[in-house]
Amino acid sequence: MTKPKSTHFDTLSLHAGARPDPATGARATPIYQSASFVFPDSDHAAALFNMERAGHVYSRISNPTCAVLEERIAALEGGVGAIAVASGQAALHLAIVTLLGAGGHVVASRALYGGSHNLLDYTLPRFGVATTFVDPRDVDAWRAAIRPETRLLFGETLGNPGLDVLDIPRVAALAHDHGLPLLVDSTFTTPWLMQPFALGADLVFHSATKFLSGHGVVIGGLLVDSGQFDWDGITKYPAARGKFPTLTEPYAGFHDMVFVEESTTAAFLLRARREGIRDFGACMAPFTAFQILQGIETLPLRMERHVDNTRKIVAFLREHPIVAAVGYPELPTHPDHELAKKLLPRGCGAVFSFNLNGTRAQGRKFIESLRIFSHLANVGDAKSLVIHPASTTHFRMSAEDLQRAGITEGTIRLSVGLENPDDLIEDLSRALHAAGKL
Amino acid sequence: MRVAVRGHEVYAYTGSRPFVPAQPTILFVHGAANDHGVWALQSRYFAHHGANVLAVDLPGHGRSGGDALTSVDAIGDWLIAVQDALGVASATLIGHSLGSLAALSATARHPDRVAKLALLGPAVPMPVSDILLDAAKAHDHVAFELINGWSFSPGKQLGGNPVPGWWMTGNGLRLTERTRPGVLYTDLMACHAYVTGLDAAAQIRCPTLVLLGARDLMAPPKGAQALIDALPNAHAMTLADCGHALMAEQPDAVLDELIGFVGSR
Numbered sequence: 001m002t003k004p005k006s007t008h009f010d011t012l013s014l015h016a017g018a019r020p021d022p023a024t025g026a027r028a029t030p031i032y033q034s035a036s037f038v039f040p041d042s043d044h045a046a047a048l049f050n051m052e053r054a055g056h057v058y059s060r061i062s063n064p065t066c067a068v069l070e071e072r073i074a075a076l077e078g079g080v081g082a083i084a085v086a087s088g089q090a091a092l093h094l095a096i097v098t099l100l101g102a103g104g105h106v107v108a109s110r111a112l113y114g115g116s117h118n119l120l121d122y123t124l125p126r127f128g129v130a131t132t133f134v135d136p137r138d139v140d141a142w143r144a145a146i147r148p149e150t151r152l153l154f155g156e157t158l159g160n161p162g163l164d165v166l167d168i169p170r171v172a173a174l175a176h177d178h179g180l181p182l183l184v185d186s187t188f189t190t191p192w193l194m195q196p197f198a199l200g201a202d203l204v205f206h207s208a209t210k211f212l213s214g215h216g217v218v219i220g221g222l223l224v225d226s227g228q229f230d231w232d233g234i235t236k237y238p239a240a241r242g243k244f245p246t247l248t249e250p251y252a253g254f255h256d257m258v259f260v261e262e263s264t265t266a267a268f269l270l271r272a273r274r275e276g277i278r279d280f281g282a283c284m285a286p287f288t289a290f291q292i293l294q295g296i297e298t299l300p301l302r303m304e305r306h307v308d309n310t311r312k313i314v315a316f317l318r319e320h321p322i323v324a325a326v327g328y329p330e331l332p333t334h335p336d337h338e339l340a341k342k343l344l345p346r347g348c349g350a351v352f353s354f355n356l357n358g359t360r361a362q363g364r365k366f367i368e369s370l371r372i373f374s375h376l377a378n379v380g381d382a383k384s385l386v387i388h389p390a391s392t393t394h395f396r397m398s399a400e401d402l403q404r405a406g407i408t409e410g411t412i413r414l415s416v417g418l419e420n421p422d423d424l425i426e427d428l429s430r431a432l433h434a435a436g437k438l
Numbered sequence: 439m440r441v442a443v444r445g446h447e448v449y450a451y452t453g454s455r456p457f458v459p460a461q462p463t464i465l466f467v468h469g470a471a472n473d474h475g476v477w478a479l480q481s482r483y484f485a486h487h488g489a490n491v492l493a494v495d496l497p498g499h500g501r502s503g504g505d506a507l508t509s510v511d512a513i514g515d516w517l518i519a520v521q522d523a524l525g526v527a528s529a530t531l532i533g534h535s536l537g538s539l540a541a542l543s544a545t546a547r548h549p550d551r552v553a554k555l556a557l558l559g560p561a562v563p564m565p566v567s568d569i570l571l572d573a574a575k576a577h578d579h580v581a582f583e584l585i586n587g588w589s590f591s592p593g594k595q596l597g598g599n600p601v602p603g604w605w606m607t608g609n610g611l612r613l614t615e616r617t618r619p620g621v622l623y624t625d626l627m628a629c630h631a632y633v634t635g636l637d638a639a640a641q642i643r644c645p646t647l648v649l650l651g652a653r654d655l656m657a658p659p660k661g662a663q664a665l666i667d668a669l670p671n672a673h674a675m676t677l678a679d680c681g682h683a684l685m686a687e688q689p690d691a692v693l694d695e696l697i698g699f700v701g702s703r
Contacts, residue, residue, distance in 0.1 A: 003580070017599075017605070019593070052482045052483035054479060056602060062602035068597075079608055081608070266609060269604070
């Protein structure tokens with residue numbers, strides 16, 4: 001049978017959403033550093049405002065440079081579209097507020113980035129949104145936590161910092177049985193390592209600050225819609241019926257638009273742009289979008305090298321006497337090893353943690369002895385990074401929550417960059433030796 | 439809007455506007471494995487510029503009940519039944535692909551019920567390859583991928599959507615994937631089996647617009663030439679660098695053509 005032609009991931013990384021600038025012929029995507037865009041005439045202006053014509057009005061709502069980035073990430077994820085926002089946190093916030101409000105409930109993995117945990121555990125309750133945190137590996141716990149007012153299930157493709165592999169097919173099936181969408185934070189994996197929509201997830205977001213941009217120079221977020229969820233429960237998920245009035249009932253804030261009727265496939269994105277970005281305003285700057293686009297152009301090449309370097313460092317660390325444990329799903333000792341082989345055949349990313357077999361002082365000595373690894377709060381940079389989660393990214397968590405998330409006083413998180421792996425291993429070896437002498 | 443037609447509930451997008459009997463009515467008819475959403479921008483424009491818009495989901499498609507109709511003439515008659523249900527004596531019919539054939543048939547068979555006719559991406563005849571028919575019959579995902587691949591012009595395969603943030607081909611694929619089993623095959627067979635299109639065209643007296651995409655692989659422009667020649671009162675227009683998904687690829691150009699056509703005397 002004739003097979004359909006499809007453009008490969010590498011090519012989409014370079015071209016999706018972009019074309020030579022029609023005005024100048026510029027091959028690179030221009031930075032449209034303009035707050036707003038001229039209307040040809042009054043009728044055209046009115047038509048743009050009322051979604052009767054395509055185009056840009058004001059850069060908080062949409063911008064041509066950001067639009068290229070939005071198309072590109074949607075293409076790479078296999079979605080219908082995306083919205084570029086100010087940060088990964090803004091993307092998570094936008095996803096939640098588009099679907100639910102006061103009285104709503106989220107079931108989330110407890111193995112989350114500390115910032116996501118802050119939003120869900122401390123901030124959103126003030127606005128009437130509650131979250132139940134569950135062990136991401138325990139599907140029964142996900143099921144038990146679902147309430148009548150639950151509107152969203154949320155986890156990370158690779159949990160932070162223990163790299164718990166989210167069993168997306170099973171959690172998504174559970175969500176869909178209850179008429180709920182599954183949102184995943186795919187920051188650690190990027191679409192090169194995993195395409196969550198193909199596994200059943202409905203919404204994906206990224207902190208594009210990390211591997212997508214890849215060079216630690218921007219803050220940005222991307223929210224992608226699979227276009228697969230049946231928001232009004234008329235085709236696939238009858239249990240969804242009545243649960244998402246923001247998408248299925250007339251919205252007085254936009255001429256009584258019913259988003260699922262306006263767009264069969266992209267109702268979520270429409271609401272997110274026509275309300276969330278419009279009113280909360282956490283838009284991405286066009287220069288930021290340009291820099292992320294530059295990063296994505298080399299995403300396949302960089303991710304391959306990130307993973308190769310990580311494998312070499314993992315192999316080194318697991319043999320070192322001062323290292324108590326290395327948590328990387330490619331190791332048979334990791335609890336999600338078998339699942340990782342199935343869901344992450346290209347590799348398990350370049351961020352992982354290991355535990356020093358020593359004191360807190362030895363941990364500090366190790367970090368302060370590193371010369372190539374930079375001690376900072378970020379991951380996914382071309383340069384290698386290191387941090388001590390218990391005292392930084394996860395310091396607001398209680399001791400009990402830290403333990404549940406698999407973090408100890410001796411846990412060190414590495415983000416492996418693109419340097420020569422021999423130099424990285426030499427750097428780690430020296431620092432481990434220094435720590436061991438204490 | 440939901441209206442009962444022949445015992446089944448039918449969904450028609452109206453641009454969130456009430457139906458006003460005194461206004462002219464425009465009926466938008468989608469193609470195979472699609473729904474009203476393909477007309478989003480164009481239908482919304484007319485709904486907010488003095489017309490009743492009925493962007494219908496054909497039986498068995500989208501939000502409409504019933505089974506997919508098995509012939510172009512049956513769909514054409516059904517369009518008139520929709521008009522009957524709403525008391526619309528005469529409407530402008532705007533159809534795309536399979537929908538264009540249905541609109542053509544409706545106009546030929548019920549000439550007093552159609553004021554103007556716009557055909558987007560038509561071809562007469564509209565043969566469908568065995569490869570696609572076989573895949574559609576098996577409800578094989580390959581059928582959706584083939585249609586999607588052939589629906590967009592080469593330049594648009596890599597995006598550049600005028601609607602900000604939407605990945606055009608991804609959106610097209612998701613829409614067709616929602617089709618109920620068997621519907622795509624029924625739709626394609628209706629196109630394939632419609633052999634009386636030129637006879638129908640010869641009977642049509644109302645003003646007719648034929649809008650083509652120069653890079654249409656699903657219904658290549660040369661396949662519409664006999665139709666254009668047969669239509670007594672037709673204006674034909676070809677959009678450069680445009681594929682079969684005209685409304686998605688060049689929404690403003692399509693809208694401008696429709697505004698000019700609907701507003702003309």
